[in-house]
Amino acid sequence: MTRMLSLLFGAAMLLAGAAGPVHANPIHSANGLGLTIPDDAGIVMGMGGAGAADIHSRNLIYANPAILAGVKNHSFAIGAIYRRNQVFYGGAENPIYTSFDPVLFQLSLPAWRGIVVGWRLAPLTYTDSVIGFDGDTWTDRVEVTGGINRSSVALAATVFTRLHVGISYDYNFGMIQEDWERTFESSSDLQGLYTQIKNQYKGDSFTFGGVLSLPRNISIGGGYTTESDLDETIDVRPGSLSNPEQRFGSGSGAVPSSWRAGIAAGIGPLFTAALDYTTAAWSDAARTPGQKALFVDSYAVSGGVRYTPDEDQELFYLRFPAALGVHVRRLPNRSYPILEPVMERAVTAGIEFPLGGDMGSVVTALEYGLRGDKGDNGWEETYIRAAVTLVGTIK
């Protein structure tokens, strides 16, 4: 237990160190609620994001709470991700954005007769960008930070051996903050200003899921998440930081309903293949005129293969579970000002490093992808995501 606490502390320190830098995302991440974070924590990221039907204790997706039924020991998971995007706007510079952010904290507690209780805290969307605007005599600089988070309490159970079911209550909350700074040319006698706008959101939803094990080592599964209407309050601190914060008004937002279905199959004793289809009705979630113009139903097709070593494997390189995958996604936000859907294509790989003494494992994954298209969207970017997740056993 002491060793486990040390590991947990170490991971927490890692995440604390990852708090900066902020505003490290491309400017299009400031649109709408921000960029969505793929639901692919744990071994799923290495498999291209496929895992809706894959009962496995290192599968940490939230789209199907029935997956939680695969957890046999009290455990926790804590993960972080490094992202590096290089954007091509067609100008002289191709800016690079990097960040290192926490992606989840999860507790999984097997309770009684195959019933597992779980709690998870994870970000759903993020913004974090810095944008510049030039006027005739002034320059605006706006930092957009924050996003929507989800806190889920889940219950999963195994029914009739082959059927796993799960349900979770999701509390969605967060804040997107805009910090506007206006400066004037030195020859101007106008005073610059700083204005802070805080958009706070809260709402809830439910997620239902199931996985059915079929003959020939095949399983099918999926999950459905209800739409979450978000209450929005807008507070403004106009003029300068020393001025009092004041209520601007209220509004609404939404995290859309989504569903995800998949199939997983064992290929021999060492390999597992999985294929997922995910879609979210973002067009129904649009509230503001800007969102109605930008939001588009998102979908993703993900597929991957996982290698699980034989316990008797003697070759060092082959002792570690590993995965390869690909995915194609359509993002929830259209590009701006060219209002066209944005496509994402990526290849992924993952390696799992088991810890000694049945303490759990460190799951790593790497993704390289292309997002957008200069011709269709006005910009495109290449990106790398490198994730590290510690899945530990609580003894």
Place this chain on the structure above:
Amino acid sequence: MIRRIWGAAACIAVSALLACDTGTDNAVTGDFTEISPSGLVTGAVAPDSLTITDTYARKLATLNVAFAGNYGEQKSFAVHAFNVRYADLDSLVGVVLRFSLVKKWTPENGAVEFEVYDTTPDFPDTNRIDPADFPITPDKRVASVSDTTDLNFSIDPAIIKAWPGEGAFLLQGGPGNETMISVQSDDASSPPRLLLISNTAGEVDTTTVVSIRGAYHVDTALGDTQGIVSEINGTGYILSMPIPASVPRFAVFNKATLTFTPEQATVPDSPFVVTIVPLIAAFDQNNILVDTVRTLIVEVLPDTPVTVDLTTILNGWHIAKAKNLGLLIRPSELSITPNQAVFAPRDSLRFTYTPLPEASR
């Protein structure tokens, strides 16, 4: 084959971590976001909407100076009361009324002539005295001087003996006087005093009686004109300045200026400094509360308009939740010099502001 895959994966991972550009902070043009800033908006408040809603007048009965004499059209007199109830008046043989001069203002070769009148010691209004309460007639004129080097007035002892315990003297300029003076008043270290000279069985003794009350009155010669700022009279005014309803609730002023034009200015003693400060409580002559942080100081010169920057004050009212209770405009120094002017806005309040960014709203 599998080893090659592992090797390639390891190379990619190491390359990615080595390429960590942490701290990248690129600000890029916002052409690719729906977020957009707001432009600048200009506007003005017509002079008619800038109204003088009250008059500030400092108490003149509790000062350590008093004014007397003439400067230009200004006229002033000072009254000081004395209590001689406990003095031995039976053997009184001589009386001297002595003032301590603080400063004088006189035109080149200006005439100096001051005279003292016997008057009533009763002050119906202890804050400001009314000339009607202190009538003077030629028969009450008791002494005069034509030099301010020695402000000693010889008084007939009979006048003092006739007082019913208390009496008062009024000091003012004579008919040909062209000089204004300030003297130490009853609250000063060297107040006006009576030197009572007595002779008891050939032994001459002098008793000093200091003033127990004092005040002065000024006729500014500006009548009921609005917008008077007067050091000598300790007066100013409250300027009400509404922000137009067309300015959005969360707009931030980038510039707001108002031009004051001095008229009928009398400035014998530069600099004439005026304070412009927002009130933080409804104006109460006896308890004036102002926002000292947002105080503006300007110098008034005759015939020279003064433009003041009210940006911070307007932002305080508009976005910092400070109540717009108007501006107190008064001399920075009170009762120090004869400086005064009609100092009021004659032009529009002009402003430029930035509305709240249109981001996501």
